[in-house]
Amino acid sequence: MADALAGPLPVPRPLPAGEPMAVADYRRLVGVLEAVDRATDLSAFQERLVRALQTWFGYAGVAVLHGRTLQEAVGSGCGVQGGYSPRFLADYAARWMDADPFRTERACRLLTAAGVVTLDEVAQDREYAERFLRPYGITDKAGMLIDAGPAGVLYVGMAVRDTPQVSVRDLTVLRTLRRHLTPLAADQLARHREQATARAEWRLTPREWEVARLAAQGLTNQRIADRLFIGVDTVKKHLGRALDETGCASRVELAALWRQP
Structure with missing residues (x-):
């Protein structure tokens, strides 16, 4: 019987030695991307990303905010959230919003440099964590910046409970996920800006x-x-x-x- 293909049979490439992500981590990454890649608009993209991060990572609370800059995204809070109770949100808005370490210039600098950071990296003391987050059962938080250049940015905030902190393994996956989310987010943000421009006569904040x-x-x-x-x-x-x-x-x-x- 004649061979259909010429040359030696290809061999699947193995993961390199010391690969920090396991096969299950790649499945989580693909699961999130499959959840958002067919979103019809920015709002749907944000909502699907919230649910996917809750489903594939088990995060207790997730917020996905957008803006022209990171400062605007974390400052104005435009976007969607999931998993947080009305009581928590009311307490945050009334007493703790201005103390949120992820809203500081320090956090913006670190996010711009690293892409993904944890609460311990941005907070200069433990008051916010001990007096606000822990009474609600939140043990740690992570923030992720998705920078789409002229189209704007997405800021993703993630809260964990039942574990002491966001795991090193999760942080590794999030950094990889961030790179793959960037072109998808850029497309959604660009279309959102085009829509806003078309309705520029509406003088709305x-x-x-x-x-x-x-x-x-x-x-x-x-x-x-x-x-x-x-x-x-x-x-x-x-x-x-x-x-x-x-x-x-x-x-x-x-x-x-x-x-x-």
């Missing part, structure tokens, strides 16, 4: 824009508040401003206007 977008998708005020780390009264204020600016009399009209190209 980034927060008002986020509230209007979620309201147009049919979310209740409470669900919007939970996703954006703000109170229901704040949602009502921002939504009222968005309705006035767009000339809409109701959420139904806003949703119809939002669907227009």
Whole structure:
């Protein structure tokens, strides 16, 4: 019988000696990428990334925020979150937001340099961890920067419980995942900016824009508040401003206007 292929049979390439990631880690990486690669817009991309990180890594809480710069992303908090209780979010907004070590210039510098950092690396003392996070069962946090250049950035915050800290193994996988997420995030952020530019006549702040977008998708005020780390009264204020600016009399009209190209 004649051979169909010429030359010696190829041999699968083995993992290099000392490979820090196991086969299961690559499956986690692929699982997250498969979850987000067909997202229809930035909001869906963020929501799928939240769920995928919870599913494949077991993180108790995840927030995925976006902005033109890292400072804007962590400062304005535009994006989505999952896993945090309303009580935790209310306490954070009322008492601890300004003390969050991941919102500091130091954290921004470290994230820009390293891409993925832990709470111990950005916090200069243990007060935030001991007085705020631990009473809610959170033992450690990690932050990840996905820099898409002119299109903007995504900041991903992840909280763990039931383990003392984010594992070295997880950090290794997250650093690899970050590289593969970057082109996908860049595409979503670029399309999001194009949409915002097309509606530039709407003089809305980034927060008002986020509230209007979620309201147009049919979310209740409470669900919007939970996703954006703000109170229901704040949602009502921002939504009222968005309705006035767009000339809409109701959420139904806003949703119809939002669907227009």
